[in-house]
Amino acid sequence: MIRTGQQYKESLSPDRQIWIDGERVKDVTAHPQFAPIVGIRARIHDLAHEAATQDVMSYADPATGERHSVACKPPLTQRDWHDKRAAVDTVLDEARGVVTRVGDETVGEMWSLLDGQRVLDELDPRFSANIRRHVARSVTDDLFHVSADTDPKGDRSKRPQDQDPDLLLRVVRETDSGIVVRGAKYETAAAYANQAFVKPAVADWGGTELSEYAAGFIVDMNTRGLKFLCRTGFAGRGKAEDYPLSHRVDEIDTLVVFDDVEIPWEDVLFHRHTEAAALLRTTLHRYSALPFTHRTLRLADLMIGAALWNVRQTGLERRPAVREKLAQLACYRESVNAHLTAAIAMGTTSPGGLFMPDQSLLHTGRVLACSQLPQMTHLARELCGGQICVTPDSASFADPEAGRWLEKFYSIDENWVADDRRKLLAFARDLLNSDYAGHRLTFQLFAQGPPFAQLAAVYHAFDWSGPLDLVRDAAGLSDRVRGPERD
Incomplete structure (x- = not known):
């Protein structure tokens, strides 16, 4: 029970x-x-x-x-995977952050x-x-x-x-x-x-x-x-x-x-x-790669939210250069989501009778999510600006004398007062720029496996016969043409 x-x-x-x-x-x-x-x-x-x-x-x-x-629950249908993703989202909503090792992924x-x-x-x-x-x-x-x-x-x-x-x-x-x-x-x-x-x-x-x-x-x-x-x-x-x-x-x-x-x-x-x-x-990651990659999707959402709130509170959202960077973050987020969604949609029955996400789509999605994560993190840092590394701590804002000056310089208008700006900058700093943020970035090499192992999974999952047959026909090669088979 x-x-x-x-x-x-x-x-x-x-x-x-x-x-x-x-x-x-x-x-x-x-x-x-x-x-x-x-x-x-x-x-x-x-x-x-x-x-x-x-x-x-x-x-x-x-x-x-x-x-x-x-x-x-061992997945037997597409519905089971959609239910699992909904459960993961519920947990991450409750945590108000990303937790990875809580059982469903292992x-x-x-x-x-x-x-x-x-x-x-x-x-x-x-x-x-x-x-x-x-x-x-x-x-x-x-x-x-x-x-x-x-x-x-x-x-x-x-x-x-x-x-x-x-x-x-x-x-x-x-x-x-x-x-x-x-x-x-x-x-x-x-x-x-x-x-x-x-x-x-x-x-x-x-x-x-x-x-x-x-x-x-x-x-x-x-x-x-x-x-x-x-x-x-x-x-x-x-x-x-x-x-x-x-x-x-x-x-x-x-x-x-x-x-x-x-x-x-x-x-x-x-x-x-x-x-x-x-x-x-x-x-090993035939199934677990999906909930692991799902966590990276949530991390992308947090980066987009932190960056967008930061440019909005400083009035920079309408600038083309800012929108280009936000669009890059959105492309990254949606690319990860597309791989997860397609892997479930194109899934097949495994040798053990389970519903297995399409392995090529799943593993290429994981490589995309992990390999681009450092670049996307830095892009979000650029959008948040230098204030995430120079803003004083909460004790200074609470101090009667120092707080008076911080209230002056951190309040923008009635919608963005100093306390809300401090909270946003503190969150963005911890998400993107703190010891914890650096640890989480490196943690991907441990939790998701090293890049060579991720790419090896892609190599074994991808259907190479399609491109080979396509070029055999386009180039007019004879059926005698053969190459060494994959291991």
């Missing part, structure tokens, strides 16, 4: 070994750097209970009548493995049964599910065995109960999630078919032996009035250490088979 926000908070064991800023965290739900994002994740559960949003965030199972999360990675059941059956029939059970459990148990695949890596010119072998997570032994793993993985939101899908990264798995590094499994984040080493959060730096996004929607990234953690056999999805690992790496 759908959990409440309080039930989600109670599911986070106080015994977790979590560190941030050099201190052990006693209560992740109350710690000042975690509390805002934990609160947003709790709100996602509560939104499924509230009358105004229940039907957007949840659905009634036709067989049992029980309500389940729209986010975790549960799709398990659906990709569901499509690979044939390969899993060839390795061990238990593995395909395990993935089916975990996909079903993600629906019925309303768990906050995240994903872990990036290792510390070490020296990438060497095999894992030729350096500290634990730099890539590996299986160190098997027991009657399961496998024992050692190493570490980076994962956003791990410290306050319920479970994670752990899998190999894009890396050398040791050069052997039966590699100890080629393992995928589900891990309960309350499991003994896990240690959570978190980066410093942005909440608490400065005041919320000056950095509204940093204090509201910062998601904490974590190095999760597996200190000889035992994974029960029923939670192992594949083990010691590089074929399964390679299959997963090529299909």
Whole structure:
């Protein structure tokens, strides 16, 4: 059944070994750097209970009548994807910013493995049964599910065995109960999630078919032996009035250490088979690329809104040069939206029976969204102007003496008074120009995968036969002409 926000908070064991800023965290739900994002994740559960949003965030199972999360529902139709996009928009509206790792974007990675059941059956029939059970459990148990695949890596010119072998997570032994793993993985939101899908990264798995590094499994984040080493959060730096996004929607990234953690056999999805690992790496974002790219669409909307309000309050909206820049932002936004919409419209049935967005349109849309994001961010900075980096903080505006002068120089007319201008400039600064803004821009290389992996997905998804046949016919080439096939 759908959990409440309080039930989600109670599911986070106080015994977790979590560190941030050099201190052990006693209560992740109350710690000042975690509390805002934990609160947003709790709100996602509560939104499924509230009358105004229940039907957007949840659905009634036709067989049992029980309500389940729209986010975790395996997609069977186009309608399911439209429902998922509506649920994401509801969450982002509630957050008043962009939150990425809240579950809906990572549960799709398990659906990709569901499509690979044939390969899993060839390795061990238990593995395909395990993935089916975990996909079903993600629906019925309303768990906050995240994903872990990036290792510390070490020296990438060497095999894992030729350096500290634990730099890539590996299986160190098997027991009657399961496998024992050692190493570490980076994962956003791990410290306050319920479970994670752990899998190999894009890396050398040791050069052997039966590699100890080629393992995928589900891990309960309350499991003994896990240690959570978190980066410093942005909440608490400065005041919320000056950095509204940093204090509201910062998601904490974590190095999760597996200190000889035992994974029960029923939670192992594949083990010691590089074929399964390679299959997963090529299909990993088959579904999850859509909600990830959807977040970039929302980020584009925030940039357009911040830029447009800024040029309006200074009376520059009618200038042709300003309109050209706004039009460029609009083209970017609509191009991302067009790819998402078309990917759903042109979707097909996957090998596992799910409704799969058109892969070529989806992955090219993701490349477009990510590759142009730095340029669009700077364009929005230009439109907002230099005031986002020179405006004094809220305390100065509130000071009786300094505030009198700031009121004079920041008020334009009865529609744009100093306080509203300060709020707009503070929001734009945090969105485009703060430490948090820089972090979010770089975060795309982690959350969405590196550019080479994104382009590799495009290469494997694009239908090259159409252009080849077109040129064969236009150039009058004979049917004898052949080239090396793609791998």
